[in-house]
Amino acid sequence: MxxxxxxxxxxxxxxxxxxxxxxxxxxxxxxxxxxxxxxxxxxxxxxxxxxxxxxxxxxxxxxxxxxxxxxxxxxxxxxxxxxxxxxxxxxxxxxxxxxxxxxxxxxxxxxxxxxxxxxxxxxxxxxxxxxxxxxxxxxxxxxxxxxxxxxxxxxxxxxxxxxxxxxxxxxxxxxxxxxxxxxxPSREFNAGMAEIIKYSLIEETISRETNYQMGPKSFYEVLTKLSYENFNINHPSLKDIIINCLKMKLNTIAKDPYDQNIRHCLNLGHSFGHVFEALFSKDFNHGEAVSLGIIYAFKLSYYLNQNNVEQINQITGLLQNFHLPIKLNANLSFTWEKFATVLKSDKKRSTHSLNFVLPLSKLGLVNYKYPLTLSQIEAFIKTMT
Ligand SMILES: NC(=O)c1ccc[n+]([C@@H]2O[C@H](COP(=O)([O-])OP(=O)(O)OC[C@H]3O[C@@H](n4cnc5c(N)ncnc54)[C@H](O)[C@@H]3O)[C@@H](O)[C@H]2O)c1
Known part of the structure; x- marks a missing residue:
């Protein structure tokens, strides 16, 4: 212990x-x-x-x-x-x-x-x-x-x-x-880190639209530094890191308790993450699936010309430092049909499209209402398999 x-x-x-x-x-x-x-x-x-x-x-x-x-x-x-x-x-x-x-x-x-x-x-x-x-x-x-x-x-x-x-x-x-x-267990600690990293990737959007105030350094910079310091349960910054996440989430909820607007940004990485969690439930826990979902969200954004490859490399490195999955192993294959069946049960879906949270050209900023049709998503997913 x-x-x-x-x-x-x-x-x-x-x-x-x-x-x-x-x-x-x-x-x-x-x-x-x-x-x-x-x-x-x-x-x-x-x-x-x-x-x-x-x-x-x-x-x-x-x-x-x-x-x-x-x-x-x-x-x-x-x-x-x-x-x-x-x-x-x-x-x-x-x-x-x-x-x-x-x-x-x-x-x-x-x-x-x-x-x-x-x-x-x-x-x-x-x-x-x-x-x-x-x-x-x-x-x-x-x-x-x-x-x-x-x-x-x-x-x-x-x-x-x-x-x-x-x-x-x-x-x-x-x-x-x-x-x-x-x-x-350390695997569960790292799963929590996936959601903590997610907060760092939506920080500026939350700060622009709620009462949450960013510190002198971005949360992303803080986490990147910690990722080289063996950040774990014993680290003296753990409480501050938890408090920062709580401030972000509480301010977001206070602004949008019924999940109509800004609260959507908390779903970064979750649309794809839920699919991986459902398809490969024996292989990934929630946080690990979110880690993969974040990578897919960044790659989707690149595919749609909304960010750059440098960001994908940065975020991949950060997730890797916390031993989180960043790609699917070759034995975990899926067909688009299977993928789509799970995706269609996503709660962020309207009749004709799914709302995605898309990272933008600056880390920390997202578009949390980016609608995509199933055929657009299919075209992207096929580039990934
Ligand atoms: N409602 C929300 O806003 C929200 C947000 C994120 C995730 N979730 C949900 O949370 C779930 C994932 O939660 P989780 O990652 O905490 O997993 P979990 O609840 O499955 O717990 C993971 C494992 O850790 C064990 N465990 C719990 N506390 C422990 C401790 N102190 N010491 C040793 N073992 C301990 C549990 O028994 C379990 O085996 C998913 O179902 C996900 O959908 C909900």
Missing amino acids: HKPGHFDLITNLNIAIPYHNDEIRVLIGNGASSKIINYSQNFGKKFLIITQSKIAELWLNHLQTSLEKIPHSIIKTLNLPDGIILKDQKNLLAIYNCLQANEFSKDDTIIAFGGGDITDLTGFAASTYLRGLNLINVPTTLLGQIDASIGGKNGLNWQGHKNVIGTIYQPQLIIIDLKYLASL
Whole structure:
């Protein structure tokens, strides 16, 4: 197990999201979950923690100890199995059954304790049971901490299609406890880095259209430097990197909670990434598929004369420094027909075209509403196979 770095101060990043009456509170730091008691007046007495066996074995006691400090709290746990497809109907029903068996009411609270699979599944259950229970997200993967637990999108897979069932339902409290990253396998850490790199590639667009402010150095430059410094769970900059991603995402969500405009830019690399994740689910996790999707997005942009080859080389180098995939191995082949079937289930699709997020001639800037027809995409994909 790695030792977490030196980040003991708990940072608060509270933000008002327009369709909520209240603020969304985000606590970040090593040991942040011990502060849950400070917010207990918002959450009733009954809590259901939804997690997976492996995470429970490592960290459940830690979270439970914090919850037990809330006077008269009643804590239930549902351990879903490891190594299975989590975001499906069977696990959703398991959550509903547990809520009913334990007589949860509208004042009670569900806690999603795990990676993005857990927060996506739990968020959907919380938004639908009794038309909405209190929700706290306690993400335990890097990808969950910088992305999946923020913004209120949840999702279930249906008949092989990713996230086609879901709602937008904001958690009231998000606890980013860096302690939990100590047990994360390096492959999962790198998967989180793919989404962190994605933020660096949309930073200037977000800064132009929301209240997010860029620092003196671009996020891309910061990450490039870190990629040569063995950036990992122990690095003293980890907390700042996470906070920067959170600021970008929270400001984007505050501007566009219903995913109509600027929020689309967060999908950079995801249209193609989802296809690779679905076609080669045994080979790539979400972050790895996004890494490939980013490369494809940059190559698509080049194909459409919107950027230059130098950018493709730069971004390929950065992803490679974090051991992320940058091309498909020869054994992972696909036909256009298979590719198109998955692509057509993309949520960013309108009747005749798909909206792509296209990198522009400066790193950090994207066009997040670039419509392409299926035949245009087919022509591009055929240049890649
Ligand atoms: N809703 C959103 O906005 C959003 C954004 C990005 C991704 N997602 C979703 O998130 C999912 C991917 O999330 P993920 O990358 O966190 O993967 P994950 O939830 O599948 O977790 C990866 C693995 O790490 C294990 N794990 C979790 N925490 C651990 C810890 N602290 N120590 C050791 N092992 C741990 C899990 O058990 C699992 O085996 C996808 O389903 C994706 O669609 C959602």
